[in-house]
Amino acid sequence: MNFFSSGLKSVLGTQEAAQQPSGAETVERLVERVLSSTLLEDRRDACRALKSLSRKYRVEVGAHGMSAFTYVLQTDYADCEIVGYALDALCNITSDEDFDEEEWQDTNYKPGSNLGAQFTEIFIKQPDNVGLVLSFLEEYDFRVRWPAVKLLKSLLSSKPKEVQDIVLVSPMGVSKLMDLLSDSREVIRNDALLLLLQLTKGNANIQKIVAFENAFDRLFDVINDEGYADGDIVVEDCLLLMLNLLKNNVSNQNFFKEGSYIQRLAPMFNILNDDELDVGLTPQKVSNINAVLQIIRTLVSPANPGQATASCQKALRATGIVEKLCSILMAGGVPVDVLTETIITVAEVIRGNLSNQEYFASVMAPSNPPKEAIVVLLMSMVNERQPFFLRCAVLYSFQCYLYRNEMGQTKLIQTLLPSTSEQPSVTAGQLLCGGLFSHDVLSHWLSSVALSHALIENPAAKESMLRVLLTPVSSHTPLSLLHHITLLLQQSNKVQSKLGLLILLATWLSHCPPAIRHFLSIDTSISYLTTQAGATEHDDNEELVQGLCAFIMGICTHFNDDSVPSFSKENLRQLINKRVGLEVFLDKLNEVSRHEMYSRAVKHPNIRVNSPNDLLLDHEFCKLFKALEGLVMKAVTVSATDLTNGPSENIEQYKNLIREQDKRITELSMHYEALHAQNVEQAAKIQELTDQNLILKAQLSTTSAASQINQGSPHGINVVQEKDQTIARLEEELKNLRLHLENRPLSAAESQAVDSEVIYLKSQVQALQQTERELMELRKDQEDLLELVADQEREIELLKSQLRVNQEKEEDQRQEEICPIKQEPFEPSPDREEKPQPENISEVSSCFKNLSEGPRQASNDIIR
Numbered sequence: 001m002n003f004f005s006s007g008l009k010s011v012l013g014t015q016e017a018a019q020q021p022s023g024a025e026t027v028e029r030l031v032e033r034v035l036s037s038t039l040l041e042d043r044r045d046a047c048r049a050l051k052s053l054s055r056k057y058r059v060e061v062g063a064h065g066m067s068a069f070t071y072v073l074q075t076d077y078a079d080c081e082i083v084g085y086a087l088d089a090l091c092n093i094t095s096d097e098d099f100d101e102e103e104w105q106d107t108n109y110k111p112g113s114n115l116g117a118q119f120t121e122i123f124i125k126q127p128d129n130v131g132l133v134l135s136f137l138e139e140y141d142f143r144v145r146w147p148a149v150k151l152l153k154s155l156l157s158s159k160p161k162e163v164q165d166i167v168l169v170s171p172m173g174v175s176k177l178m179d180l181l182s183d184s185r186e187v188i189r190n191d192a193l194l195l196l197l198q199l200t201k202g203n204a205n206i207q208k209i210v211a212f213e214n215a216f217d218r219l220f221d222v223i224n225d226e227g228y229a230d231g232d233i234v235v236e237d238c239l240l241l242m243l244n245l246l247k248n249n250v251s252n253q254n255f256f257k258e259g260s261y262i263q264r265l266a267p268m269f270n271i272l273n274d275d276e277l278d279v280g281l282t283p284q285k286v287s288n289i290n291a292v293l294q295i296i297r298t299l300v301s302p303a304n305p306g307q308a309t310a311s312c313q314k315a316l317r318a319t320g321i322v323e324k325l326c327s328i329l330m331a332g333g334v335p336v337d338v339l340t341e342t343i344i345t346v347a348e349v350i351r352g353n354l355s356n357q358e359y360f361a362s363v364m365a366p367s368n369p370p371k372e373a374i375v376v377l378l379m380s381m382v383n384e385r386q387p388f389f390l391r392c393a394v395l396y397s398f399q400c401y402l403y404r405n406e407m408g409q410t411k412l413i414q415t416l417l418p419s420t421s422e423q424p425s426v427t428a429g430q431l432l433c434g435g436l437f438s439h440d441v442l443s444h445w446l447s448s449v450a451l452s453h454a455l456i457e458n459p460a461a462k463e464s465m466l467r468v469l470l471t472p473v474s475s476h477t478p479l480s481l482l483h484h485i486t487l488l489l490q491q492s493n494k495v496q497s498k499l500g501l502l503i504l505l506a507t508w509l510s511h512c513p514p515a516i517r518h519f520l521s522i523d524t525s526i527s528y529l530t531t532q533a534g535a536t537e538h539d540d541n542e543e544l545v546q547g548l549c550a551f552i553m554g555i556c557t558h559f560n561d562d563s564v565p566s567f568s569k570e571n572l573r574q575l576i577n578k579r580v581g582l583e584v585f586l587d588k589l590n591e592v593s594r595h596e597m598y599s600r601a602v603k604h605p606n607i608r609v610n611s612p613n614d615l616l617l618d619h620e621f622c623k624l625f626k627a628l629e630g631l632v633m634k635a636v637t638v639s640a641t642d643l644t645n646g647p648s649e650n651i652e653q654y655k656n657l658i659r660e661q662d663k664r665i666t667e668l669s670m671h672y673e674a675l676h677a678q679n680v681e682q683a684a685k686i687q688e689l690t691d692q693n694l695i696l697k698a699q700l701s702t703t704s705a706a707s708q709i710n711q712g713s714p715h716g717i718n719v720v721q722e723k724d725q726t727i728a729r730l731e732e733e734l735k736n737l738r739l740h741l742e743n744r745p746l747s748a749a750e751s752q753a754v755d756s757e758v759i760y761l762k763s764q765v766q767a768l769q770q771t772e773r774e775l776m777e778l779r780k781d782q783e784d785l786l787e788l789v790a791d792q793e794r795e796i797e798l799l800k801s802q803l804r805v806n807q808e809k810e811e812d813q814r815q816e817e818i819c820p821i822k823q824e825p826f827e828p829s830p831d832r833e834e835k836p837q838p839e840n841i842s843e844v845s846s847c848f849k850n851l852s853e854g855p856r857q858a859s860n861d862i863i864r
Contacts, residue, residue: 023057027064034068040079047072047085054092062093062119073132080141087136087147094120094154120158130155130166137176142185149180149191156198164203174199174206178213181222186234189222193237200244207245211252215245216261228267229288236284239291246298250308253299257308262299262315268292269324281335289338293345296321300348302605313353322349322356326363330373336387343377343393344606351400351605357408360401371426374401378431382447384440392607392615395446399605399620402453409454409461416468416481433470436485441494442612448485448500449618452507456620462512482508482515486522495541496616502548503621506555510628513561520556520564526575529553533588534580540595544616547592550585551625554632569635576636586633593629598622 030053033046047069054061069086076082096116123129133155136148155163167173177199180192196215200207219238226235245252256262268289271281281289299312316322325346328334334342350356363373380386381394402408415429435447455462468481479487489501509515519525532549535542553576562568576585592598597614602622609615 023053024060024064027053027057027060031064031068034065034072040076040082043072043076044079044082044085047082047089051085051089051092054089058093058115061089062115062122065089066093066119066123070126070129070132073136077136080139080144083136083139084141084143084147087133087144087151090123091147091151091154094123094151094158096154096157114158116154117158120155121162124155124159124162124166127166127169130163131170131173134167134170134173134176137180142188145180145183146185146188146191149188149195152177153191153195153198156195160198160201164199164206167199168203168206168209174209175213178210178215178218181215181218190234190237193222193234193241197237197241197244200241204249207249208251211245211249211255216242216256216259220261220264229269229271229285229292231288232284233287236287236291239288239295243291243295243298246295248303250305253304253308253312256299257312257315262312262321263319265292265295266319266321266324269321269328271328281338286335286338290341293338293341296325297345297348300351302348302351306352310353313349313356316349317353317356317359322346322359325349326360326373330363330365330376336390340387340390340393343390343397347393347397347400348606350397352404354405354407357401357405361408361411372428374398374428375426375431378428378450379426381450382431382435382438382440382443384438384443388442388612391442391446392609395450396605396607398450399453402456404457406458406461409456409458410464412454413461413464413468417464433481436488441496442615444488444492444494444497445500445615448504449621452504452618453620455507456624459512462508463514465508466515466518480518482518483522486519486525486528490524490528495545496613498545499541499548499616502545502552503618506548506552507621507624509552509555509559510624511559513559513563516556516559517561517563520560520567526553526556526567526572530575530579533576533585541616543588543591544595544597547588547590547595550580550588551592551628551632553585554589554636555628558628558631558635573636573638582637585636589629589633592625598625602626 027050030046030050034043034050037043037046050061050065050068054065069090072082072086094116096114130152133148133151136144139145139148152163167177177192177196180195181189183189183192196210200210219242223231223235223238226232226238228235246256269292271285271289296316300309300316302309304312325342328342329339329346346360350360361372361374364370365373365376367376377394377397381391381398383391402412412429415427416433432447432451435443436451438444438447455465465481469478470481470484471478485501485504489498489505492498492501505519509519529549529552532546533553535546537543537546553572556567557569557572557576560567560569560572576582595617597616600608600614601617601619605619607615607619
């Protein structure tokens with residue numbers, strides 16, 4: 001009947017005859033009524049009935065009626081009622097839900113078979129169908145506009161990319177969707193928001209078009225009408241749509257900043273004066289605040305271009321949003337998830353921006369006595385009773401505060417040095433050192449990594465921290481912080497603690513010869529690293545510890561100024577070669593960059609882990625490792641052979657090597673001669689096979705052979721059999737050659753030569769197989785030609801009969817001219833179209849001749 005119902009039997013199966021019509025029969029009658037009725041009322045009633053059945057008999061209505069609905073949309077577009085019925089029915093058919101009342105009967109489809117996606121694919125095969133639905137968005141009537149929006153949502157849900165591409169090329173398609181946001185009916189406006197959410201997901205071109213269609217103005221108008229953070233889920237949808245438009249889209253981010261839209265986000269943070277903080281924020285308000293925090297993070301993401309991020313950071317400070325965020329940090333009663341997201345947002349707002357970092361350092365917590373916000377946050381970080389994700393967020397904020405902030409790094413280290421001026425009771429440096437001696441393993445890692453960020457790209461800070469002295473127990477002699485870290489590393493039995501301390505050591509020792517000098521002077525420091533680097537444990541995390549120990553030994557070698565005679569550069573190289581082994585040492589280094597946690601940490605500055613056990617490596621350390629890995633390898637491999645043996649031993653080793661090479665050359669020469677003889681033999685065989693292949697091709701190219709094969713003659717069968725025998729013989733020779741070559745070892749050059757011969761033989765076999773395929777295609781083409789000849793012969797017989805009729809008519813006309821007889825004029829039937837007849841006998845004869853010669857000529861062309 002049409003394209004959509006052509007495969008009805010495969011979809012519905014067979015239906016048993018019954019007294020009452022089945023669902024499929026009812027649907028088929030209604031569809032026929034839609035397509036054939038001349039009265040609009042009849043088509044409207046049929047569409048209404050099909051819409052009612054589209055949920056219960058979705059397969060039947062979709063298979064039979066989809067083309068009928070598109071026909072209605074094209075022809076009856078002026079009638080809002082019937083268009084609404086058609087759009088509603090199409091929406092039910094393409095829905096990705098399974099309806100409760102749906103009956104599957106004897107069809108091949110069952111619940112959960114994603115039937116909506118299949119009907120969606122059928123519907124959008126004609127892109128004009130989507131354009132037709134878009135055109136109905138201009139109709140203000142609720143019965144048309146709302147079903148059109150729902151149908152587009154359904155299509156996008158099933159086939160998002162395909163529908164996005166169609167909408168993108170549809171004239172004014174995006175503009176029609178944007179106009180829906182101004183609809184006064186909330187149900188249409190809200191569904192339009194959800195539709196745009198799906199449409200803009202992952203498509204930068206559509207995002208740009210939507211943004212330049214005044215999307216931000218319209219969304220802020222909706223947010224304002226709904227009450228900003230106090231609004232319902234509509235506010236969240238607007239914010240999520242903004243997030244879609246801004247994420248990974250620098251063009252829209254610049255448009256957002258230059259359009260002064262950042263300042264319109266400020267009212268979203270007016271939550272501090274609410275009484276809700278005492279009783280807790282509503283879940284919807286929490287969702288709204290988290291959504292706007294995500295928007296700010298998108299604007300200042302470290303993944304954005306540096307200049308764009310800096311301009312957005314400056315704008316956030318100018319509009320007062322940074323102050324509002326810091327106020328939320330220090331406020332009481334804020335939910336943990338909002339507080340965690342706010343800390344991460346503040347971190348990225350101040351990262352690399354000196355002005356914002358200085359403001360952050362000046363923020364004071366409302367306590368008695370007042371404390372710095374940084375100190376309060378670090379107290380939460382080293383407190384093992386705080387939530388894990390909150391502690392990670394605090395570490396990230398501290399890292400962003402120190403990022404490219406030499407003043408902040410120096411100020412932190414000064415809190416650890418002796419000072420005559422009065423200092424607060426608790427400082428940031430003291431909290432971090434206290435975390436190093438904590439019994440909590442996670443505190444060890446967090447504090448170590450936080451301290452390492454105070455030393456990044458700051459040689460002066462590294463030397464200053466060498467003067468830090470600690471006395472954990474008052475009765476003990478003060479030791480340097482570096483000495484304490486080394487002792488803690490040797491005493492720890494937890495992998496996470498070891499990794500944190502090793503990260504701190506590697507950051508401290510790199511590019512700092514004085515620190516290396518101090519470290520090498522500590523007893524058992526190098527022996528511990530040597531033992532760890534040479535260990536054979538195969539646990540993934542233990543291998544990470546071993547790799548970092550090897551990395552620190554390499555750093556001590558590369559940046560060594562030879563001021564410690566017992567551990568000079570050459571001594572350390574000898575130690576690595578003799579105690580660890582150069583290959584083992586390099587393998588340990590390579591294991592670090594191959595580790596899964598390294599791959600995760602090196603991608604993002606932010607800490608993204610699911611559990612404390614996954615917190616192993618730091619982003620900045622991974623960058624340091626990547627930068628120094630090659631230098632470390634070069635440092636430990638320089639003159640490695642000279643360090644292993646003396647001069648006389650080296651000469652003897654070279655002589656032995658030369659003798660072995662001479663012996664190997666002699667063996668290779670003998671193998672080469674044998675292989676050359678074998679190659680000559682194989683070349684003769686290949687030439688013979690090539691000649692046979694040419695003969696076969698010549699046979700196949702002749703007309704008589706092709707004709708005989710198509711007629712099933714014995715000669716054609718013999719040709720195929722000979723070809724099959726040739727292929728089998730070639731494969732047997734290849735098999736024998738492999739067995740012969742496997743019985744004796746071959747050099748790489750010999751193996752390569754043999755492989756090339758095998759490849760050549762295989763190519764001959766493939767050529768014969770290709771010939772067979774061409775022969776089969778020729779046979780099929782000639783079978784098709786024979787069918788065409790038969791059809792044309794039947795048409796010739798029809799023309800012959802027509803010729804006889806025309807001859808009889810001409811004979812009758814001549815008789816009438818001799819003896820005229822009065823007859824009634826002949827009139828053709830109105831429901832039957834009269835076929836044009838040949839004007840005379842010569843025309844019919846010419847047509848007959850053309851039809852008879854056409855098949856013969858086509859047959860000759862194919863045979864040739």
